[in-house]
Amino acid sequence: MRTFDYLRADTVATAGAEAAQPETRLLAGGTTLLDLMKLNVERPARVVDITRIAGLDGIAVSANAIRIGALAKMSKVADHADIKTAAPALSESLWRAASAQLRNMASIGGNLMQRTRCMYFRDPGAYPNCNKRTPGSGCAAMNGVNRNHAVLGTSDACIAIYPGDFAVALVAFDAKVIVQGASLPRERSIPVDDFFLLPGQTPHLETRLAPGEMIVGIEVPRSAALQRSHYLKVRDRASYEFAAASAAVGLAMEPDGKTIRDVRIAVGGVATKPWRLRAVEAALKGKTLDEATLRAAAAATAEGAKSSGHNAFKIDLAPKVVARALMMVGGVA
Numbered sequence: 096m097r098t099f100d101y102l103r104a105d106t107v108a109t110a111g112a113e114a115a116q117p118e119t120r121l122l123a124g125g126t127t128l129l130d131l132m133k134l135n136v137e138r139p140a141r142v143v144d145i146t147r148i149a150g151l152d153g154i155a156v157s158a159n160a161i162r163i164g165a166l167a168k169m170s171k172v173a174d175h176a177d178i179k180t181a182a183p184a185l186s187e188s189l190w191r192a193a194s195a196q197l198r199n200m201a202s203i204g205g206n207l208m209q210r211t212r213c214m215y216f217r218d219p220g221a222y223p224n225c226n227k228r229t230p231g232s233g234c235a236a237m238n239g240v241n242r243n244h245a246v247l248g249t250s251d252a253c254i255a256i257y258p259g260d261f262a263v264a265l266v267a268f269d270a271k272v273i274v275q276g277a278s279l280p281r282e283r284s285i286p287v288d289d290f291f292l293l294p295g296q297t298p299h300l301e302t303r304l305a306p307g308e309m310i311v312g313i314e315v316p317r318s319a320a321l322q323r324s325h326y327l328k329v330r331d332r333a334s335y336e337f338a339a340a341s342a343a344v345g346l347a348m349e350p351d352g353k354t355i356r357d358v359r360i361a362v363g364g365v366a367t368k369p370w371r372l373r374a375v376e377a378a379l380k381g382k383t384l385d386e387a388t389l390r391a392a393a394a395a396t397a398e399g400a401k402s403s404g405h406n407a408f409k410i411d412l413a414p415k416v417v418a419r420a421l422m423m424v425g426g427v428a
C-alpha cells in the first residue's frame with residue numbers, strides 16, 4: 096500500500112477544497128476504499144476523513160419526499176420505520192446488501208460510490224490490462240472469466256457491472272443525488288439515472304461528480320408506487336453476496352384495483368450502471384394486472400443485451416427476476 100497523508104474535514108466546504116486536490120480520496124466508512132488501497136487499486140496520496148462533518152447523517156421522511164444524508168449508515172436507513180413503510184424497496188435493497196457488520200459501518204454516500212467487483216480490476220498485480228484502472232490498457236474480462244459481468248450497457252472497452260443494490264432501488268423511483276463542494280456553496284441535484292455514466296470508451300469515469308464535489312445526500316420523491324414496492328435479489332448464496340440479477344419494482348393501481356396506473360422497474364447485477372426499464376414500464380401502464388401480462392412485458396427486460404460468454408445466463412435470468420418481483424408486489428405470485 097502506498098503511504099498517504101490522513102486529513103480530517105469538519106465541513107463540506109473543507110472536504111470539497113481538499114477533494115479538489117490531485118490524488119485525494121474521501122473516506123467515509125472505509126469498507127470499499129481501504130480494501131482497494133490494500134489491493135493497490137486505489138493509491139491516493141491524501142485521504143480526507145469526512146465522518147466528523149456534522150449534519151450529514153440525518154434521515155427525514157416528509158409528506159412529499161425522503162431525504163437521507165450521505166453519512167447515514169446503511170443499517171440505520173434499512174431499519175428506519177418510516178422508510179420501511181413509505182419505501183419498502185429502499186429498505187430491502189439495503190438489508191440484502193453486504194453483511195450486518197458492513198452495513199453498520201458503511202455510509203449511503205460511500206455505497207453509491209462503490210467500485211466494480213470485476214476480479215481483473217481488483218488485481219493489478221496479475222492483470223495489468225484493465226481500461227477502468229488504466230485507460231487504454233485493454234480488458235482482461237472480455238476473453239476471461241466473465242460470469243459476473245454485465246450484459247446491458249457494455250462497451251468494447253469495459254463490461255464491468257455496477258455492483259450496488261441501493262442505487263438500483265433509487266433509480267427506479269426517480270431519486271436525485273445531492274452534491275456540494277468547495278466552489279459550489281449551494282447544493283445541486285443530479286437524477287440518479289444521469290449520475291452514473293455508461294462505460295463507453297472512458298470506463299474510468301463512473302459518475303458526474305466533479306472534482307471538489309462530494310455527495311451530501313439523496314432525495315427520493317414519495318409516490319404510491321414507492322409505497323407498494325419491493326426489491327428482489329437473486330444471488331449465488333442467500334446472504335453476503337452481490338446480485339446475479341435483481342429488480343426494484345413498484346406498482347400503483349387505478350381505483351378498480353385491476354388496472355396498472357403507475358409502475359417502476361429497474362434492474363441490478365446485469366448492467367454497467369443501475370438500469371431503469373422505461374420501455375417495460377410503458378408496456379404495462381393501463382394494462383390489467385395478471386401473471387401473463389407481467390411475464391409478457393418483462394420479456395423485454397434484456398432487449399439489447401450482449402453476452403460475453405459465461406454471463407449468457409443473465410439474459411434469461413433478468414426477465415424472470417423482473418416478472419417475479421412484479422408478481423410479488425402485485426399479489427399475483
Ligand SMILES: Cc1cc2nc3c(=O)[nH]c(=O)nc-3n(C[C@H](O)[C@H](O)[C@H](O)COP(=O)(O)OP(=O)(O)OC[C@H]3O[C@@H](n4cnc5c(N)ncnc54)[C@H](O)[C@@H]3O)c2cc1C
Pocket residue numbers: 120121122123124125126127128129130165166169191192193194197200201202203204205206207208209258259260261308309310311335336337338
Ligand atoms: C464483502 C463485501 C460485500 C459487499 N456486498 C454488497 C452487496 O451485496 N451490495 C451492495 O450494495 N454493496 C455491497 N458491498 C459494498 C458496501 O456496501 C460498500 O463497501 C459500502 O457501502 C461503502 O460505503 P463506505 O461508507 O464504507 O465507503 P468508503 O469505503 O468510505 O468509500 C467508498 C468510495 O466512495 C467515496 N465516498 C465516500 N463517501 C463519499 C461522499 N459522501 N461523496 C463522494 N464520495 C464519497 C470514497 O472516496 C470511496 O471512493 C459489499 C462490500 C464488501 C466489502
Ligand code: SF4
Pocket residue numbers: 211213214215216224225226227228233234235236237252253254255298
Ligand atoms: S470489465 Fe472493465 S473493470 Fe473489468 S477488466 Fe475489463 S475494463 Fe477492467
